[in-house]
Amino acid sequence: MFTILPIKGFIDQIDGFYCDGIHAGLKPNGNNDLGFIYTKEACNVQAIFTENRFQAAPLKHFQNYEKNFQTNFVLINSKNANALTGKKGIQDIDTLFSSLDFDLINPIMSSTGVIGNPLPLEKLINGAKSFDLNAKNGEELSKAIMTTDAYPKTCMYEVKLEDGSSFKIGAVAKGAGMINPNLATMLCFICTDAKVSSQDMKEALEVNSDSTFNAISVDGDTSTNDTVMLLANGKSNAYDKDAFFEALRLVMHDMAMLMVADGEGAKKVAAFEVINALSDEDAQIAAKALSNSLLVKTALFGEDPNFGRIASTIGASKIASDEEKLVISYNDVIVYNKGELCFTPEVEEKAGKVLQNDKYKITCDIGLGEGKFTAYGCDLGYKYVEINADYRT
Known part of the structure; x- marks a missing residue:
């Protein structure tokens, strides 16, 4: 002990x-x-x-x-x-x-x-x-x-x-x-x-x-x-x-x-939790793709629960996946559920409130196995461009 x-x-x-x-x-x-x-x-x-x-x-x-x-x-x-x-x-x-x-x-x-x-x-x-x-x-x-x-x-x-x-x-x-x-x-x-x-x-x-x-x-x-x-x-x-x-x-x-x-102007930190992937390797590939995606990062900056960017990034990562088994949630707010369009105005409002926080979790349940991995990322905004445009000066 x-x-x-x-x-x-x-x-x-x-x-x-x-x-x-x-x-x-x-x-x-x-x-x-x-x-x-x-x-x-x-x-x-x-x-x-x-x-x-x-x-x-x-x-x-x-x-x-x-x-x-x-x-x-x-x-x-x-x-x-x-x-x-x-x-x-x-x-x-x-x-x-x-x-x-x-x-x-x-x-x-x-x-x-x-x-x-x-x-x-x-x-x-x-x-x-x-x-x-x-x-x-x-x-x-x-x-x-x-x-x-x-x-x-x-x-x-x-x-x-x-x-x-x-x-x-x-x-x-x-x-x-x-x-x-x-x-x-x-x-x-x-x-x-x-x-x-x-x-x-x-x-x-x-x-x-x-x-x-x-x-x-x-x-x-x-x-x-x-x-x-x-x-x-x-x-x-x-x-x-x-x-x-x-x-x-x-x-x-x-x-x-x-x-x-402290991601050069970052205001948000997101945990990208991928669960029930076909393998741990698949989960890691998808989670890191999400944490790296510029489209996802800018959506976080805009506090926009655009789950389409999440799903698109998972699909582009080329891991084993099926849109009929995929579940996406922002904290405990489910925005996409196994092919069901559940993104009502009420759900969008709840998800948007999650993104107003400084820290939150985006969970992607792949529904194909037991693989899991969590990657961490942040939003990307105007300050990042300003810092890196002037870096040498």
Whole structure:
């Protein structure tokens, strides 16, 4: 048995973790743009990355280390992705780290921002040299990694085990646009003092990614830098596999929901629940098609319960389906029932009221089996176009 309790605070509350964020001159508005996570002891580290074929230099640099390596330092910058920068992008990371007079063990870099520009090395080196590695300022770190985010994204949990021991796990993340199933334009750093093996960390990340970060969509795009990184220093000497897997799932789900809710001007978050599909795979295909559909997203923005867009998207996904078995509902309001046109003015009004909420569920019962999957998406409106039209400026 175990108990998982949400707690307030940032990752600096976890024993042995230090962090901070500063302005190093990358963002012209003076906001934080460079941060770090540090531990005096080496941490086990595992990560999952974007499926974009053009992975950024920081991802390649990470993967140049030996399998199951340990680290004690992560440097994170915003405003510059260091992507599509060739071999020099990787060399710049090595140059940066070799310029720092810190006791670093296999240092890691993570970047987010504009693709195709070389790293501003002088600014990064000068900024990093000013770090106080004894700082515990998770709030400033959370601001440093933001790009188009409207707000910082963090969460924390304490896990109490049956033998009286406990560990903490928490995360800091950024992500608001270019978010598509198969990670997102996101960086997420999860820290824990659990005494967890590198193998269990790898397994837990992979098991929990499908229902969290790989189940959200803002705009159907996948970037070059997407990263979910898990760091464990073992300082608590506490561990239980079931408890750890569940706590990590909660952290990843919290971060994923914060990202989709912050979808560059988004006002609505919808859970697209597909049930009774012929297989789980079919359910996943249909749910992700719904969360990605621009027509569906704009209908959500207009608070229009246009079930035709829902049905059309399911049909276009090419999963096994039959309009005589399909049932579509907005929360508990059924708008289409096995070929029966039940979309009366009264039903439309009720469904429209559901869409006026900030969060709701759209359920599609395929009626052919027992497969199920839930994907998460948001509306798409004018603000998204405005942000992305002006992104480089």
